[in-house]
Amino acid sequence: MAVYTEVTDEELSAFIAQYDLGAVLSCKGIAEGVENSNFLVVTERGPYILTLYEKRTRKEDLPFFLGLMEHLAEKGIACPLPVAGRDGVALRELSGRPAVIVTFLAGMWPRRISPQHCAQLGEALARLHLAVGDFRMERPNALALNGWKDLFAKSAERADEVAVGLRTTLADELAALEANWPADLPAGVIHADLFPDNVFFRGDSLSGLIDFYFACNDFLAYDIAICINAWCFEIDGSFNATKARLLLANYRKVRPLSRAELDALPWLCRGSAVRFLLTRLYDWLNHPPGAFVRPKDPLEYLRKLRFHQSVRGLGDYFLDDSATGEA
Ligand SMILES: Nc1ncnc2c1ncn2[C@@H]1O[C@H](COP(=O)(O)OP(=O)(O)O)[C@@H](O)[C@H]1O
Numbered sequence: 471m472a473v474y475t476e477v478t479d480e481e482l483s484a485f486i487a488q489y490d491l492g493a494v495l496s497c498k499g500i501a502e503g504v505e506n507s508n509f510l511v512v513t514e515r516g517p518y519i520l521t522l523y524e525k526r527t528r529k530e531d532l533p534f535f536l537g538l539m540e541h542l543a544e545k546g547i548a549c550p551l552p553v554a555g556r557d558g559v560a561l562r563e564l565s566g567r568p569a570v571i572v573t574f575l576a577g578m579w580p581r582r583i584s585p586q587h588c589a590q591l592g593e594a595l596a597r598l599h600l601a602v603g604d605f606r607m608e609r610p611n612a613l614a615l616n617g618w619k620d621l622f623a624k625s626a627e628r629a630d631e632v633a634v635g636l637r638t639t640l641a642d643e644l645a646a647l648e649a650n651w652p653a654d655l656p657a658g659v660i661h662a663d664l665f666p667d668n669v670f671f672r673g674d675s676l677s678g679l680i681d682f683y684f685a686c687n688d689f690l691a692y693d694i695a696i697c698i699n700a701w702c703f704e705i706d707g708s709f710n711a712t713k714a715r716l717l718l719a720n721y722r723k724v725r726p727l728s729r730a731e732l733d734a735l736p737w738l739c740r741g742s743a744v745r746f747l748l749t750r751l752y753d754w755l756n757h758p759p760g761a762f763v764r765p766k767d768p769l770e771y772l773r774k775l776r777f778h779q780s781v782r783g784l785g786d787y788f789l790d791d792s793a794t795g796e797a
């Protein structure tokens with residue numbers, strides 16, 4: 471659950487009165503997510519999501535995130551839309567935090583990932599990458615190599631409390647990533663956190679994407695690597711090549727991948743594993759007292775990193791030509 475900031479009934483009613491949404495009928499903290507505080511607010515006009523932006527979400531980045539959701543919705547990508555108040559303003563303040571109301575997206579995120587979920591994810595991710603082609607705002611990735619080094623510096627001292635040897639593993643891996651990170655691949659706006667809990671399905675069909683608060687400019691294939699890590703491993707830690715094959719094959723039906731992007735995937739997967747290992751490690755060690763949140767397990771991403779470190783090339787992922795599209 472993520473509710474870091476409580477909102478009183480009086481504060482909420484005064485806030486909602488600035489919109490054309492009628493009166494508040496109910497408000498519930500949402501039992502998911504770890505980054506921001508989210509509430510399901512039902513008003514006389516229906517359900518809406520109220521988000522109060524916390525810790526990692528910088529206020530100056532919010533126009534980028536809100537503009538991106540508007541752009542994507544215009545392009546036909548199902549995602550939440552920021553709601554403006556009667557004064558035309560969407561970004562406000564509530565309980566001392568930047569706050570936005572967005573439209574409610576119907577659907578459920580999949581608790582048990584099937585290969586068909588991964589197939590639909592691949593297509594949706596590629597459509598997202600094409601849809602942002604003419605989005606003019608930019609946001610550098612704050613959680614790229616320099617951001618990773620920064621998080622490592624803040625967590626290194628206590629890393630071995632979480633797993634013996636973790637500090638050395640991370641130091642060595644960061645050096646390896648710095649030496650091998652691809653220099654030049656097709657780039658654009660990426661979602662950067664397209665985990666199962668940010669992808670909604672209605673029945674068997676993908677119905678929309680949420681949580682654009684890590685979106686940034688980076689290599690498009692890095693977004694694929696994030697999804698491979700988040701969707702293509704089983705609970706026992708094993709890699710599911712069928713899921714990865716379907717994800718890639720359906721992605722490339724919409725947006726073809728170059729040889730350079732495919733060859734870079736193993737390093738992009740390692741980088742993505744380190745990125746989530748580090749944010750989870752930092753959050754594990756810096757848990758705000760009293761916050762209503764369940765920190766995510768850093769060791770899940772250490773296991774994924776170990777898997778990618780053992781891989782010598784694409785063939786070790788059992789990704790054949792039908793997935794990569796190469797002759
Ligand atoms: N627009 C939306 N429509 C429906 N549910 C939403 C919407 N936005 C967020 N949620 C719900 O809130 C949860 C947490 O939202 P999320 O944006 O992932 O939080 P965080 O910013 O903390 O990662 C989601 O898993 C979903 O259940």
Ligand SMILES: N[C@@H](CCOP(=O)(O)O)C(=O)O
Pocket residue numbers: 502503504505506663665667668681746749750766
């Ligand atoms: N996906 C991240 C955590 C942040 O995303 P959220 O949508 O769960 O708030 C992770 O799994 O580490």
